[in-house]
Amino acid sequence: MQQNMTFKVLLSSCRIIELCHQFPHGITDQVIQNDMPHMEAQQRAVAINRLLSMGQLDLLRSSTGLLYRIKDSQNASKMKGSDNQEKLVYQIIEDAGNKGIWSRDIRYKSNLPLTEINKILKNLESKKLIKAVKSVAASKKKVYMLYNLQPDRSVTGGAWYSDQDFESEFVEVLNQQCFKFLQSKAEAARDSKQNPMIQRNSSFASSHEVWKYICELGISKVELSMEDIETILNTLIYDGKVEMTIIAAKEGTVGSVDGQMRLYRAVSPLIQPTGLVRTPCGLCPVFDDCHEGGEISPSNCIYMTEWLEF
Amino acid sequence: MTQAELRLCSLLLREHFGEIVEKVGNSLLRTGPRPLRLLVGDTGLLLDQVKKALCVLIQHNLVRYEVQPRGSVEYEAQSKRILRLLRYPRYIYTAKTLYGDPGELLVEELLLHGHLPMSCAVARVADRLTETMEDGKTMDYTEVSSTFVRLADTHFIQRCPIVAESPRNTKAPPPPAPALAIAEKDMYTVPRLSLIGKGKRRHSCDEEEEGEHKAKRQKQEGGSSETPPDDGIYWQVNLERFHQHFRDQALVSAVASRMDQTSSEVVRTMLRMSEVTTASGASHTQPLSSNEIFRSLPAGYNIGKQVLDQYLALLADDPLEFVGKSGDSGGGTYTVNLHKALVSLATATLESIVEERFGSRCARIFRLLLRKKHLEQKQVEDFAMIPAKEAKDMLYRMLSENLVSLQEIPKTPDHAPSRTFYLYTVNVMAAARMLLHRCYKSVANLMERRQYEMRENKRLLEKSQRVEAILASMQATGAEAAQLHEVEEMITGPERQQLENLKRNVNKIDASENQVDETIFVLESFIESTMKRP
Numbered sequence: 055m056q057q058n059m060t061f062k063v064l065l066s067s068c069r070i071i072e073l074c075h076q077f078p079h080g081i082t083d084q085v086i087q088n089d090m091p092h093m094e095a096q097q098r099a100v101a102i103n104r105l106l107s108m109g110q111l112d113l114l115r116s117s118t119g120l121l122y123r124i125k126d127s128q129n130a131s132k133m134k135g136s137d138n139q140e141k142l143v144y145q146i147i148e149d150a151g152n153k154g155i156w157s158r159d160i161r162y163k164s165n166l167p168l169t170e171i172n173k174i175l176k177n178l179e180s181k182k183l184i185k186a187v188k189s190v191a192a193s194k195k196k197v198y199m200l201y202n203l204q205p206d207r208s209v210t211g212g213a214w215y216s217d218q219d220f221e222s223e224f225v226e227v228l229n230q231q232c233f234k235f236l237q238s239k240a241e242a243a244r245d246s247k248q249n250p251m252i253q254r255n256s257s258f259a260s261s262h263e264v265w266k267y268i269c270e271l272g273i274s275k276v277e278l279s280m281e282d283i284e285t286i287l288n289t290l291i292y293d294g295k296v297e298m299t300i301i302a303a304k305e306g307t308v309g310s311v312d313g314q315m316r317l318y319r320a321v322s323p324l325i326q327p328t329g330l331v332r333t334p335c336g337l338c339p340v341f342d343d344c345h346e347g348g349e350i351s352p353s354n355c356i357y358m359t360e361w362l363e364f
Numbered sequence: 365m366t367q368a369e370l371r372l373c374s375l376l377l378r379e380h381f382g383e384i385v386e387k388v389g390n391s392l393l394r395t396g397p398r399p400l401r402l403l404v405g406d407t408g409l410l411l412d413q414v415k416k417a418l419c420v421l422i423q424h425n426l427v428r429y430e431v432q433p434r435g436s437v438e439y440e441a442q443s444k445r446i447l448r449l450l451r452y453p454r455y456i457y458t459a460k461t462l463y464g465d466p467g468e469l470l471v472e473e474l475l476l477h478g479h480l481p482m483s484c485a486v487a488r489v490a491d492r493l494t495e496t497m498e499d500g501k502t503m504d505y506t507e508v509s510s511t512f513v514r515l516a517d518t519h520f521i522q523r524c525p526i527v528a529e530s531p532r533n534t535k536a537p538p539p540p541a542p543a544l545a546i547a548e549k550d551m552y553t554v555p556r557l558s559l560i561g562k563g564k565r566r567h568s569c570d571e572e573e574e575g576e577h578k579a580k581r582q583k584q585e586g587g588s589s590e591t592p593p594d595d596g597i598y599w600q601v602n603l604e605r606f607h608q609h610f611r612d613q614a615l616v617s618a619v620a621s622r623m624d625q626t627s628s629e630v631v632r633t634m635l636r637m638s639e640v641t642t643a644s645g646a647s648h649t650q651p652l653s654s655n656e657i658f659r660s661l662p663a664g665y666n667i668g669k670q671v672l673d674q675y676l677a678l679l680a681d682d683p684l685e686f687v688g689k690s691g692d693s694g695g696g697t698y699t700v701n702l703h704k705a706l707v708s709l710a711t712a713t714l715e716s717i718v719e720e721r722f723g724s725r726c727a728r729i730f731r732l733l734l735r736k737k738h739l740e741q742k743q744v745e746d747f748a749m750i751p752a753k754e755a756k757d758m759l760y761r762m763l764s765e766n767l768v769s770l771q772e773i774p775k776t777p778d779h780a781p782s783r784t785f786y787l788y789t790v791n792v793m794a795a796a797r798m799l800l801h802r803c804y805k806s807v808a809n810l811m812e813r814r815q816y817e818m819r820e821n822k823r824l825l826e827k828s829q830r831v832e833a834i835l836a837s838m839q840a841t842g843a844e845a846a847q848l849h850e851v852e853e854m855i856t857g858p859e860r861q862q863l864e865n866l867k868r869n870v871n872k873i874d875a876s877e878n879q880v881d882e883t884i885f886v887l888e889s890f891i892e893s894t895m896k897r898p
Contacts, residue, residue, distance in 0.1 A: 225749045251674045289749045292732040324618050324712040329879030331720035335806035352809040353816040362869045
């Protein structure tokens with residue numbers, strides 16, 4: 055009798071799975087009942103429970119009642135052998151999507167103790183289901199996300215970071231290229247010798263133009279947006295080589311953002327290097343220790359001696 | 365009065381006036397205003413010496429005197445004025461560029477003597493110019509006096525305050541020290557003198573000339589027994605005017621480098637027109653209409669009115685904000701914003717100092733902080749696009765030099781470091797003062813080094829001077845070439861080389877003192893202009 059029962063349960067489980075395959079969106083209890091009218095409710099429940107515990111069925115709640123859906127076979131094989139806690143954690147990480155989620159947040163959401171979480175995370179990582187991505191904002195923080203997802207820009211830092219490393223040479227190269235472009239534009243404007251208004255206006259370049267130029271140059275492997283170029287141009291402003299004005303532009307003109315356009319122009323420095331730095335004293339590292347009659351004094355200053363022999 | 369200023373003042377006094385004056389000056393600088401008796405006691409010199417030293421200092425406007433209510437007279441040293449001793453070469457050079465040789469020598473004579481009457485100054489300058497001219501030519505007084513008048517008209521020199529004419533009251537005793545005053549309108553009026561004469565040479569080889577000169581000399585001596593026609597009217601150099609001129613020069617060159625030559629000419633014209641109408645401490649010049657500017661442009665620049673208007677509009681729009689538009693009458697009125705210009709020049713000086721000392725990346729962070737005022741460390745890294753480690757290192761270095769300071773903003777009442785915001789900021793005034801102090805110390809160092817070099821080679825210098833004296837006397841008495849050659853041989857080759865080196869080094873140090881003085885000028889003007897603003 056017992057054997058009969060298990061055999062029947064097996065049969066009904068297979069039948070239910072077939073039904074699920076027929077209706078990939080999910081089947082209700084009613085559908086199973088219609089299919090196998092001779093099965094008792096208890097048997098049905100046993101079969102469904104068995105399938106659920108094996109991880110082949112997904113239990114969903116819908117407006118009409120409970121739905122059973124066939125689980126993705128690939129996923130099913132992955133989660134075989136994992137227990138419920140791991141499944142829960144996995145689901146939380148899946149929900150976080152692109153941005154990933156920090157371990158402390160997982161703890162809050164799942165209410166599991168820290169040690170358990172750590173064990174589960176290690177387990178999942180070794181199964182290659184999730185991965186840890188180091189956040190560029192806080193270098194010690196690790197966010198977890200699904201293995202095959204591409205981490206979001208805010209986590210990796212965007213175009214300037216490759217593998218969590220700030221690419222300073224790349225920034226330098228871009229810096230110089232932008233500056234050269236603006237400089238040649240200013241020179242061309244100056245040589246044109248037209249009236250000053252036109253000269254000045256033609257020496258300006260909008261951020262859109264610079265962006266196009268850099269894209270065409272092709273020195274960047276990564277796709278750069280206009281905001282990236284604007285940050286580079288800002289560094290040039292802080293170098294004192296470039297000045298910026300904002301003008302109102304009609305909506306729809308190329309490169310305008312919210313009715314404004316930023317124009318950049320190369321400029322030469324305001325003054326020559328000032329007098330103080332042309333003497334040894336201006337750059338002396340031991341300036342504060344220098345006194346007449348002391349170990350370091352103007353009379354025996356080696357920097358001055360070298361400078362005088364120059 | 366910082367330590368560095370004191371040191372520099374005493375070095376300058378010693379170099380220009382000698383040790384006794386230096387002692388007196390030092391004592392006055394360190395202890396403030398004091399009467400004569402205390403001064404004598406302090407310095408330990410004789411009363412006579414102290415009196416003479418004070419005379420010298422007052423003559424040169426380095427010390428002021430004031431009658432106290434109790435009746436004693438107190439003397440006060442003007443440290444700012446003493447520091448101007450460093451700038452004398454620049455004043456003389458400016459006068460040379462503007463008014464040629466007569467102007468240069470006039471300013472030099474006035475600076476060296478402190479106060480001089482006009483007739484005296486003109487006579488001296490004419491003599492000196494005649495010395496340098498070829499045989500047979502002399503310098504006429506009229507040319508020199510016309511230069512003098514021009515200098516006075518443009519306010520480069522001014523009359524010294526004179527004793528006020530008070531009604532002689534026999535009952536009241538005369539005040540212990542005369543009160544000097546001069547009316548504003550009299551300051552630049554040149555007295556009507558008819559100075560006729562020519563410059564004299566010291567040695568004249570020409571017989572005819574000698575006869576003529578002898579006669580003139582007698583006449584002149586006869587004339588000197590009477591008081592010269594402008595007795596009591598003394599002239600001094602107006603340093604403020606020269607400073608205005610330097611400031612204008614710096615402005616114009618900044619505009620030229622940032623924009624183009626023509627714009628700088630326009631600005632120069634505007635400044636020239638406001639030279640005598642603007643008070644020296646004003647933050648704006650008077651408004652000038654575009655028509656006026658067009659009329660006053662120098663003859664060489666024939667740009668049309670339209671083009672001028674465009675240049676003015678460009679200047680007014682420029683982010684530098686040196687020129688501002690103040691109205692539309694007369695084709696648009698424009699003013700030069702002097703205070704802003706000084707601020708820009710001073711910040712450019714600060715930036716260049718940071719750049720040369722710490723590198724261009726540090727300069728980038730510095731400029732970033734100047735623009736954005738307050739930033740957190742993370743934001744500094746983001747805006748400047750510099751890797752975190754390097755940015756941190758640079759910020760800490762600048763912090764240790766006090767160019768950059770930290771502002772704490774606590775989140776909790778206990779200022780726990782983990783819960784506090786730390787913002788970096790640049791305090792421009794403090795940084796400017798600190799660098800000014802550094803400039804003073806640098807100049808003092810350079811001067812000491814120069815004196816050290818001279819002391820080291822004293823023996824050699826004396827020897828070369830003796831040889832030169834012998835040579836000159838032998839030439840005068842007509843010696844043969846062989847003898848001259850023998851005397852020249854007294855200085856050996858290596859010694860000659862050493863002398864050459866010494867001369868080159870001293871010149872180099874001198875030049876760099878002047879360069880540091882330029883920085884001092886910019887920073888001082890900036891600090892002064894900022895303090896004056898309400």
